[in-house]
Amino acid sequence: MDTASPYNAMPTAKLFRTLRCALYVVAIALPSLxxxxxxxxxxxxxxxxxxxxYYCHGPDAETREADLRLDLEDAARDAIESGEVARRIHSDDPDEMMPPPYSKxxxxxxxxVTVDRWIKAGAKYEVHWAFRPLPASVPVPAGDTSGWAKTPLDAFVFESLGRRGLAPQDEATPARWLRRVTFDLTGLPPTPEEIEAFDQRLTDSGNREAAYAAEVDRLLASPAYGEHQAVAWLDAARYADSYGYQSDKLNTQWPYRDWVVRAFNDNLPYDDFLTWQIAGDLLENPTRDQRLATAFNRIHRLNNEGGAVFEEWRLENVADRVHTFGTAVLGLTLECSRCHDHKYDPISQRDYYSLSAFFNSIDENGVYDNSEKVPAPSLMLPTDEQAATLEEARRAVEAAEAAYQDAVANAEQRLHNQPPSDEPLDQIPDQVLALGFDVPFKKELKETYYAGKGDANPAKPLPTVEVTDSPLPRLKPTASADGAESASEETPRMAVRLDGERGVVMPGIEAFDRWTPFSLVVSMRETKRSAEQAVIAQVSRGQLAFNGWDLTITDGFLESRMYRVWPGNAIGVRSKTAIPADQWIQVTATYDGRSRAAGLKLYVNGVELETEVLRDQIKKRALVKVMHGGKLTIGQRFRDRGLDGGLIDDVRVYRRALTDTEIGHLATGESIASTAAHYVSAVDAEAREAMAELTAARQAFVTAEEAINEIPVMDEMATPREAHVLHRGAYDAPRSDETLVSxxxxxxxxxxxxxxxxxxxxGLAAWATAPDHPLTSRVTVNRLWGGFFGAGLVRTPENFGLQGEAPTHPELLDWLARDFIESGWDVKRFSKQLVLSATYRQDSRATGSLAEDDRDNRWLARGPAYRLxxxxxxxxxxxxSGRLNPQRGGPPVSPYQPGEDLWRESNSMSPSYKQSVGQALYRRSLYSVWKRTAPLPNMMAFDSESREVCIVKRARTNTPLQALVLLNDVQFLEASRSLAERALSREGDLASRLDWAFVTLTGRRPDETEREVLASLHADEIKHYRADPEAAAALLSLGESQPSEDLDKTELAAMTIVCRTVLNLDATVWKR
Incomplete structure (x- = not known):
């Protein structure tokens, strides 16, 4: 055996082992349990x-029985001292015993016995361990006389082992430690070359610990570090590339994922990491990254179900933010308090809604629509090239505005230098439509429709009534509603009566958009006053979040709004006075194309109304995607309340913002003299040409904006919304001053x-990251610890409350939390300290009785071992395979997926799955598209999350399906073939090639038995594929990449099967 090889277990002399065990026995004898x-x-x-x-005798007053509360010492004292508690728990009487039989x-x-002993000892209460203030310092045990401990954390582990009569395992081999730490820090395996290099450094270095530390520094500096560390946080942040729920449309939230990767690679202090995500927009002069980080609170699921109630889903989003904050930051189950006081933890329902008030004040509507629009508020993220283009377009708009002002001055000077015209003003230029109803309907209007139906489903015509009491001038339409000739003066004056459901589509009107000046004049009579009625709308219908322009009446007040997403990406104004009820009036709405609320004006009977600004920020186009509507429509807005019972006499549309003079003329019908404003706007050629150029420049600017990616972020409203305690969490629960919370x-x-x-x-972020906060640092270091050991010191990282598990090493947890804070919340330092510790560097084998004494490795008497x-x-x-594409960041990619189209099979409303091509197929899994209702099957088989809600601990299962995926999924078959190609392309004999492939996958050399098995398998497969070359060809054809033409197909197929087999081994898919 080559004992010098890093791939073989380090020799341990029996004498050394005996002596060291003796030292352990001495060290642990004194503090024995x-x-x-x-x-x-x-x-x-x-x-x-x-x-x-506690369910019946805990914090929740609504379900508390017998007025007995056992979670508080003062409340429970009488029942304990009277002996009632002891009597009830020992009673056999079903009517007396506690817990009662019906509770199960x-x-x-x-x-x-435990409760009895506690009562006899005085029944002293203690603060729950997780709610105690974090100690200012935690003394490090000094009981290790063996020299085993390498870091302070080892001293805590050693002391705990001693109290339980356990001893640490031997140190893992350098190769095994390197594979373990490389996966833990980068999520990737070490290459054979890296293993050899590390062994050589250990050999050459006079300082073994320095060699280990240098290896850790190399891994922490790798860009792969941030990619791997991001995965666990993205689970907690419920990051996905789709919105979830029934439609589950794709989104563009990947810039947040890339920010998380950068934050870990840059070693952003963890308190800043949290602060930026909770409140980056509220920092002084926030950077783009600080605002981008707040997407953490916006990447929850969003609904777009037809008929969804905006307020219901807005509050559902708020609740999701609260729950995520509670789980990811505080380790508490706050969702239990949404409908009632928490059953176990001291968190009241009022506490819940007081906390939710922090997340309740962004300008959102709670849903999204079926277009590509990003829910508001959002942050635009231009590339450098796009930013340059946008800046150029902005300067062009400024130049065009200056040119227009010069043209106006020139026009006014020309008008001043020439004698005034005595010709009265009768006609107003730039009219694009005059629609009247004086000619009775002779046929159905093909473009009239019921709400909820498209243009392909014409409705019955709306009725007309004769107008006999209107004081307004009778306009002379150029076309009537049914296309007949204009009416004569003798023709009865008619109006259309609306029913709130159907509307009249106005023909031939091009879409209004942000850059388009226009004016709309309507003679109308409102007969029923209600919350909101659409008078005229030009919106893309068939969507939840309308986009376009509309004129509405809300409780009698006129509103003119242009929006991409209402309310957060829009401009809008409302009249400060209500319009006359049940009277004929002429309403005029104008817009000058400047993308500001100041460009929207409202008039009644020729008089401009004083308005208040509703919203004054709009980005990108207003009318985005026309699904069924997008045409100017009278008296109706899709799936919304129209002008029920209202009367419309006639409508005129102009392709510019009319002047006050012109609007007054339309209201009175009287001929008036031309004014300078009218001359500039309607007559002067130079000024009109300058306005056309300004409009074109504005359109170019909006077009430049349209190409820029954006992402939903937090943006605090100037005036916070009121927040209430909601009965049973219902959005429409009765609210009063008593339910108001701050x-x-x-x-x-x-x-x-x-x-x-x-x-x-x-302020909430400052509270959560305060040095004396009992939860945040404990929760954080526990979750980080779990990433290295497979489980935290608290094995319920999602619940540090009373229903969660207590820490196995409470003093160690507190020491780690305090040390983490004092290090400046340094995640890389924490990771380095942990992976260099003697605790982490132990061999993972459970030898002797250790498998029984510490089956789950709670007491850390061995190194971590669990499936990747x-x-x-x-x-x-x-x-x-050698195919890993190192490209970092950017939009998600779509790797191999089984079946024809699982997206469409799981949801008929979903877009079809479009597999990526080329090198995009081989990018890291972090960048694979994450669709909440249809996650990638080969990832779900190994317990990846759907990320519909915050998850801080994945399940870890062991199923036959996992082996089937590794054996048959095209991604793994192609990888096995590519690895086989690499092995066969190497110099050497079959044995060395098999060894190299085995090391590449497992990080160690095969033992003699494994070598024999692999060689035998290879020989069998050679025979099989020589006898069946078609099977070899079929195997090698799987995947998009082409097999090497330089290799024998039989040899390649056989080696592919061998590599596939090794890929399936526990030695490969387990980290030990």
Missing amino acids: AHAEEVSFDRDVRPILSDKC LSLTDDAK RNTFTDLAPPFPADQPRDRL SAEEIRDLALAA
Whole structure:
């Protein structure tokens, strides 16, 4: 045996082993665990009460029985001291015993004895371990006289092992440690060359520990480090490339994923990592990355179901943010308090909604639509080239605006220098439609439709009524509703009566958009006042979040709005006074194309209304994707309330913003003299040409914006929304002054909200990352620890509350948390300290009685051993194949997927799955498309998450399906073939090639038995494929890459089967 090889187990002399064990025995003798240890309420009693009693006798007052509360000492004291508690838990009477039989709960004899001992000892209560303030310092045990400990954390582990009569395992071989640490830090396997190089450094170096540290530094500096560390956080952040729910449309949220990778690679301090995500937009002069990080609170699922209630889903989104914050940051099950006080933890329903108020004030509508629009508020993320193009377009707009102002000045000067015209103003130029209803309907209007139906489903015509009481001038339409000739003065004046469901589509009108100046004049009568009625709309219908322009009446107030996504990406104004009810009025709405709310004006009977700004920020196009609508429509908006019972006399549309003079003329019908404003807008050729050029420049700017990717982010509203306690969590629950809550943290959990911090998300982040906070640092280091050992010191990382498990090493957890804070929340330092520790470097084999004494490795008497994650297994195969594409960042890719089209099979509304081509097929699993309702099957087989909600601990299963995936999935078959090609292309004999392939996958050389098995398998497959060359050809044809033409097909097929077999071994897919 070549004992110098790094692939072989290190020799351990029997004498050395005996002596070291003797030292351990001496070291652990003094602190050995006493048989009758004092009962601890926190460790021994509270778990019993929480599990068996608190549901009826805990924090939730609504379900508390007998007015008995056992979670608080003062409340429980009388029942305990009177002996009632002891009597009830020992009673055999079904009417007296506790827990009662109907609860389906019972106490074991051991549990009863524990409670009895606690009562006899004085029934002292303790604060739950996770809610205690983090100690300012934690003394490191000094009991290790063997020299085993390499870091302070080892001293805690050694002391704990000693108390249990256990001893640490031998140190793992350098090769095994290197494979372990390479996967843990980068998610990739070490190459054979890296293993050899590390062994050589150990041989050449006079400082073994320095060689180990240098290897860790190399891995921490690799870009692969951030890619691997990001995976666990993306589970917690519920990051996915689709919105979820029934439609599960794809989104463009991948820039957040790339930011997380950068944050880990840059070693962003973890308190900043959290602060940026919780409240990056509220930092002073936030950078693009700080605003991008807040996508953490926006990448939850979104609904686009027809008929979805905006407020219901907006509050559902708020709840998701609260739950994610609670689980990912605090390790608490806050969702339990959404409908009632928490059954177990001291978190009231009022606490829940006080906390939710921090996440309740962004300008969102709660849903998304079927177009490619990004839900508002959003952040545009131009590339350098796009930013340059956009800047050039912005300057062109500024230049065009200046040119227009010059043209206006020139026009006014020309008008001043020439005698005024005595010709009265009768006609207004730039009219593109005049629609009247004076000619009775003679046929159905083909473009009239019921709400909820498309243009292919014409409705019955709307009725017309004669108008006899309108004081408004009778306009002279150029076309009537049914295309007949214009009516004469003798023709009865008619209006269409609307029913709130159907509308009249106005023919021949091009879409209004952000850059398009226009004016719309309508003579109307509102007969029923209601919350919101659409008078005229030009929106893309068939979608939840309308986009386009509309004129509405809301509780009697006129509103003119242009929007890409309402309300967060829009401009809009509302009149400060209500319009006259049940009277004929002429309403005029104008827009000048400047993309500001100031460009929207409203008039009634020729008089401009004073307005208030509703929204004043719009990006990209307004009218995005026309699914069924997009045409100017009178009295109806798809799946919304129209002008029920309202009357429309006539409508005119102009392709510019009319002047006050012109609007006054339309209202009175009187001929008036031309004014300078009218002359500039409607007559002067130079000014009109300058306006046309300005409009074109604005359109070019919007077109440049349209190409830029954007992502939903947090953007605090200027005035926070009111927040209420919602009865049973229902969005429409009755609200009153009694249910109103203010922003705050937990009433009965320390620390209180800091007095010197603002009551917003930035203050919340400061509260969560305060040095004395009992949860955040404990939760963080526990989850980081679990990433290396397969389980945290607290094995319920999602629940640090009373229903969660207690830490196996509480003092170690506190020491790690305090050390983490004092290091500046340095994740790389934490990782380095852990992987260089003697605890981590132990051999993972459970020798002797250790398998029984510590089956789950709770006490860390051996190194970690568990199956690799889904991402690690796929990336291992790609790396071994030599096809791993190192490209980093960017939109997701679509790797191999079984079946015809699982996306469409799982959801008929989903787009078809389009497999990537070329090198995109071989990118790291981090970059594979993550569709919530149809995750990649070969990843789900190995327990990847759908990421519909926050997950901080993946399941780890062992099923036959996993072996079938490794044997038959095209991704792994192609990888096996590519590895076989690499092996056959190497110099040497068959044995050396088999050894190299085995090392590439497992990180060690095969032993003699394994060599014999592999050689025998290879010989059998050679025979098989020589006899059946068609089978060889079929095997080698799998995958998009082409097999090498320089290799014998039989040899390649046989070696492919061997590599596939090794890929299936526990030695490959387990980390030991």
